[in-house]
Amino acid sequence: MINPRLVRENPELLRQAWLRRGLEAPVDRLVELDELRRSLISGVEAAKAAKNHASAEVGKLKREGKDASEAIAAIKSRGDEQVEAEAQLAATEKELEDILMGLPNLPQASVPNGRSSEDNVVARSWGEIQEAPAWAKDHLVVGESLKLFDFKRGAKIAGAGFPVYTGWGSRLERALISWFLDEHRAAGFLEVQPPLLVNRASMTGTGNLPKFADQLYTCTEDELYLIPTAEVPVTNLHADEFLDPKELPIRYCSYTPCFRREAGSYGKDTKGFLRLHQFDKVEMVWFSAPESSEAAHETLTAQAESLVRKLGLPYRTLLLCSGDMGFGAAKCYDIEVWAPVEKKWLEVSSCSNFEDFQARRANIRTRGAENKPILVHTLNGSGLATPRILVALLETYQQENGTLKVPEVLRPYLDGLEFLSA
RNA sequence: GGAGAGGUGGCAGAGUGGUCGAUUGCGGUAGACUCGAAAUCUAUUGUAGGGAAACCUACCGGGGGUUCGAAUCCCUCCCUCUCCGCCA
Incomplete structure (x- = not known):
């Protein structure tokens, strides 16, 4: 697999490299998926962070011997708001990986251009x-x-x-x-x-x-x-x-x-x-x-x-x-x-x-x-x-x-x- | 195939529900000492992802579950070791 960072940092280089191999790779789709992935990650991770923080509060209350049932109830009531975003993220990452795993390596500069x-x-x-x-x-x-x-x-x-x-x-x-x-x-x-x-x-x-x-x-x-x-x-x-x-x-x-x-x-x-x-x-x-x-x-x-x-x-x-x-x-x-x-x-x-x-x-x-x-x-x-x-x-x-x-x-x-x- | 034990950071090895990403040792890096090295001492040091950064997220064999919270409990699969059986 090629370095996936190149999708973000230099998609044109990828496009040209794959063209040299006679391949019209879906570079635009890769860029799109990479952007989608990152925006989904920030949402999902923020939700996780909030939940982790709330759970830590419960732990703190319990250690202090205080009643935590209210805090627990609050976490429960919040439900799984990020479940859908998580599924979307997983699907996005899978598509990205599937495409990248199917794409060949980039030729070195010293490799002559040619078709066959x-x-x-x-x-x-x-x-x-x-x-x-x-x-x-x-x-x-x-x-x-x-x-x-x-x-x-x-x-x-x-x-x-x-x-x-x-x-x-x-x-x-x-x-x-x-x-x-x-x-x-x-x-x-x-x-x-x-x-x-x-x-x-x-x-x-x-x-x-x-x-x-x-x-x-x-x-x-x-x-x-x-x-x-x-x-x-x-x-x-x-x-x-x-x-x-x-x-x-x-x-x-x-x-x-x-x-x-x-x-x-x-x-x-x-x-x-x-x-x-x-x-x-x-x-x-x-x-x-x-x-x-x-x-x-x-x-x-x-x-x-x-x-x-x-x-x-x-x-x-x-x-x-x-x-x-x-x-x-x-x-x-x-x-x-x-x-x-x-x-x-x-x-x-x-x-x-x-x-x-x-x-x-x-x-x-x-x-x-x-x-x-x-x-x-x-x-x-x-x-x-x-x-x-x-x-x-x-x-x-x-x-x-x-x-x-x-x-x-x-x-x-x-x-x-x-x-x-x- | 049957029975038992185990799988934790680069390596070794603790940890059995709540600041544990994880004690400690080795290793690595930087510094002190030294003409230099070794030894010693001090500090620092997991990987990956996101973020301009602060920082956040994930990862304790893989996958799933219970729980507000899992390295820790449950299920399942894989692997390693010991014993038994079978066999080259």
Whole structure:
């Protein structure tokens, strides 16, 4: 949630910021509700103050051993004059909150204007894009011949988009996850394994609820939700806490499966690993002092980039335009690797600075100047999501003889083998 | 699942119907002492909302109730701990 004070202090700034994201937000309604709210508050609180004062008088009389029945009768006879105003206030605050909770974060000044992914800016790129040799097969064929996965049986036992990893495929998946985690640990991130089901408050804290309920798998019986990313449980690790400024930054890395309904994306990227309902991802989550979050964002992105570079996969880093950023992001970089057979850039990481957007929802604070409470900044980035990395690896490192060359960094996790074969 | 105990400020921990937003300790901030630091001493210090301010309102796990008045009594839900049962 954005800082609600901005509604009062600078509604134009809000309007313009949301317009940059292609959103005509009901700013006038927000201003109206804020004003209504404040006028109702003064009435309601004055009535409460009067009542409190009268009750205190009763207490005083009783302590003095005097008869208070007259004073009590006077309070009773006054009745509940403010009940209606209180109900109106509650309704006003609810509408205000409902609107604010559904509105996205404000883009940073350095975010380029734009409407869609077409307008994203290539911030940098690495590696030579090679044309695939004529004999090269797409990742599904390579995977099938090496018996790395089994989509058919995954579909049988769960549904489309739930792959089964088999043999070297399973080993490769595990190798990627282990290597990612080891890299992050070496860079100072603390590894954590969180619950894969979380409650409503956690989903609200990161911004997945209420707006994106249709993207979540739900256990209605227990009101729990399957996590779409480790970002949700790991960010909420510190919900309702004060983080000691001396402990900042706090940096976690976490491997979890991710569960996404992908409602509305049917027919898009249906092939193989490009879009799944369940996939593995290692996520980095970073809690920062507000003044260091921009620098942290660069470091976080560089950390994710270092992984694809060490895997030897050509990549590019996009600075997302205002219209293409996720709901909570103030600024976001996407890292895309090149899939030579698919002839596509595939997003394997998204590194976002949420500033205080999530911290406000999840109530994650620290101490600022004069030890005053302030909201922390949260950031996170994939480091990395495995499925599309697997696609790029298969398409890039397949050999003409049908084997798969193993990137050097992964060999320690795969019996030291240079090539995998069926 | 059954029985019992508990959930209070940044932390620890008092408080069982009336100046309790809450004793006290730790921590924080400011000052004194010191060349400096530590120790010690003094003062100050909850969060959020409203208000130009004085000040007011709300908050003692969440929600509801009783009462003129609730941290305190009642109902309900959640969570933690101990014991029992079941099970990986």
